[in-house]
Amino acid sequence: MDVVSKERTSDNALAAAFAAHQAWAFGEAYRRNASLLYSAAYNVLGNSEDAQDCVAEAMARLWRKPRAYSAARGDLRNFLAVCVRNEAISRRRRMSRLRHVEARLAAMPAEHAELAFDDPIERDRVRRALFELPAQQREALALAFYDGKTHTEIAAELGQPLGTIKSRIKLGLRKLASALEPASRGEDRR
Amino acid sequence: MTLEHVGDAAELYALGALDAGEAEAYEAHLRLCVNCAAQAAGAERDVALLASIEPRHEAPPELAKRIEGILRTDASGAQARSARFSWPAAAGLAAAFVAGLLPSLYFWDQNQTLRGASLAQSAAMARLAAAPHRMAVFRTAPGVAPAEVAYAPDGSWYVVMVRGASKTLTVAWMHDGERTMLGSAVPHGAVAMLYLPKSHRMNRLALMDGQTIVADAQLTW
Numbered sequence: 001m002d003v004v005s006k007e008r009t010s011d012n013a014l015a016a017a018f019a020a021h022q023a024w025a026f027g028e029a030y031r032r033n034a035s036l037l038y039s040a041a042y043n044v045l046g047n048s049e050d051a052q053d054c055v056a057e058a059m060a061r062l063w064r065k066p067r068a069y070s071a072a073r074g075d076l077r078n079f080l081a082v083c084v085r086n087e088a089i090s091r092r093r094r095m096s097r098l099r100h101v102e103a104r105l106a107a108m109p110a111e112h113a114e115l116a117f118d119d120p121i122e123r124d125r126v127r128r129a130l131f132e133l134p135a136q137q138r139e140a141l142a143l144a145f146y147d148g149k150t151h152t153e154i155a156a157e158l159g160q161p162l163g164t165i166k167s168r169i170k171l172g173l174r175k176l177a178s179a180l181e182p183a184s185r186g187e188d189r190r
Numbered sequence: 191m192t193l194e195h196v197g198d199a200a201e202l203y204a205l206g207a208l209d210a211g212e213a214e215a216y217e218a219h220l221r222l223c224v225n226c227a228a229q230a231a232g233a234e235r236d237v238a239l240l241a242s243i244e245p246r247h248e249a250p251p252e253l254a255k256r257i258e259g260i261l262r263t264d265a266s267g268a269q270a271r272s273a274r275f276s277w278p279a280a281a282g283l284a285a286a287f288v289a290g291l292l293p294s295l296y297f298w299d300q301n302q303t304l305r306g307a308s309l310a311q312s313a314a315m316a317r318l319a320a321a322p323h324r325m326a327v328f329r330t331a332p333g334v335a336p337a338e339v340a341y342a343p344d345g346s347w348y349v350v351m352v353r354g355a356s357k358t359l360t361v362a363w364m365h366d367g368e369r370t371m372l373g374s375a376v377p378h379g380a381v382a383m384l385y386l387p388k389s390h391r392m393n394r395l396a397l398m399d400g401q402t403i404v405a406d407a408q409l410t411w
Contacts, residue, residue, distance in 0.1 A: 010363075012373035013385065023261045031258050038249035052253045060260045068217070072224045074231025078238040080202050085241065086213065089206035126243040132287055144207040145240055151207045170199040170201045 013078040021066040030059055033077055037084045044088035044148060051088070058087040089148035089166055129179040137172030200226070204233035218236035239331040287358070323349075328397060328405035336404050337397060350375050352397065354381035357403070 017025035026128040041051035098116050143154045202208050203216050213237040220227045337352040350361050355377045362369040375382040397405035
C-alpha cells in the first residue's frame with residue numbers, strides 16, 4: 001500500500017476477508033490480480049477463450065469451496081496464481097494439447113510488443129537461474145511446469161523411478177528459489 | 191492422505207504435477223493441517239516466482255464481468271435455495287445441527303484461528319529476534335490490555351503486540367483523516383500479535399474493538 005493506493009484495503013485485510021468468504025473480497029482479489037491470473041491461464045492454454053473459461057471456473061470453484069484458502073496458505077496472490085495454473089493444466093491435460101519442453105524454453109520471448117511485464121530485470125534473473133540448474137533437475141521441472149505433466153507421466157517419459165523424479169523436481173524448485181533468495185525474499189517482500 | 195503429513199507433495203502440487211485424485215486429496219489435507227499448508231505456501235511462492243518470467247497479458251474486461259456474475263448468481267442462488275427450504279425439515283435439521291455439528295465446527299474453526307495466530311506469532315518473534323527495531327507504546331483506553339508496536343527503522347515491517355489480550359483487536363493505520371484496516375491481532379496464549387510487512391512509514395496506528403478506537407500509538411522516524 002502506498003500513498004497512491006491509500007484508500008485500498010490492505011493485502012492482509014483482503015486476504016482475511018477472502019478467507020472469511022466475503023463476496024467483495026473475491027471480486028477485489030480478482031481485480032487486483034486480473035492480469036496475473038489471466039496470464040497464468042493463457043500461458044498454459046494458449047488462447048483467450050480457454051484462458052477466460054479457466055479463470056472463471058477457478059474463481060467459481062474457490063467461491064463454492066469456502067475453506068480452500070486460510071491465512072496458513074500464505075500470500076493470497078500466489079495461492080490464486082497456483083489455483084488458476086493448476087486448473088489450466090488440468091484443462092490442457094483433458095484437451096491433450098501438450099507442447100514440447102525445450103522448444104517452449106528456447107522460444108521464450110525476451111520481449112514482445114504485445115506483452116507487458118512486471119519487472120524485466122527480475123524476469124531475466126529467474127530465467128538465468130533456471131538455465132543454471134543441473135540438466136536433470138531442469139528437465140524434470142520444465143516437464144512439470146511448462147508441459148503440465150504429472151510426476152507419473154514424467155517418470156514414464158524419462159524412464160526413471162517415481163521417487164527420483166519427485167526428488168529432482170523438489171530439489172530443482174528449491175534450488176531455483178534459493179538462487180533467487182536475496183531479492184525475492186527480502187525484507188519488503190510479501 | 192487427509193490424516194498424515196504430505197509436505198513432500200508441496201512442490202508437485204504447486205507445479206500442478208499431481209494426478210487429479212492426488213491433488214484433490216492433498217487440498218483436503220491442507221484444509222486440516224497448518225504445517226502442510228505452510229509448506230504448500232512456500233512451494234506456491236516458488237512456483238509463482240517461476241511463473242513471473244512468463245509473458246504477461248492484459249485480462250479482457252468481459253472476464254471481470256463474468257466473475258462478478260458468478261458471485262451474484264451464486265449469492266442469489268443461495269437465497270433462492272434458502273427460500274425453497276421446507277420449514278419442518280429445516281427445524282429438524284437445525285436442531286440436529288445445533289446439538290451436534292455446530293459445536294464441533296465452532297471448536298474446529300477456533301482451532302484453525304489459533305493455529306494461524308500461532309504461525310503469525312512465530313514469524314513476528316523471529317523478526318523481532320533477528321532485526322534491529324524501534325518500539326512505540328499504545329495509549330490505551332481504561333480496561334484495555336497494554337499494547338506496543340515494534341517496527342523496522344525503514345518502515346519495512348511492523349509487529350503489533352497486545353499483552354494479556356482477551357479478544358481480537360483490529361489494527362488500523364490512521365492517516366489523512368482516514369483509517370485503513372491492516373489486519374487483526376488474534377489472542378494466542380498471553381499475547382495477541384500481528385506482523386505487518388509493509389514498504390512505507392506509518393506515523394500513527396490504532397487498535398479497534400469493532401468500530402471503536404481503544405488504543406493509539408505515535409511512531410517516530
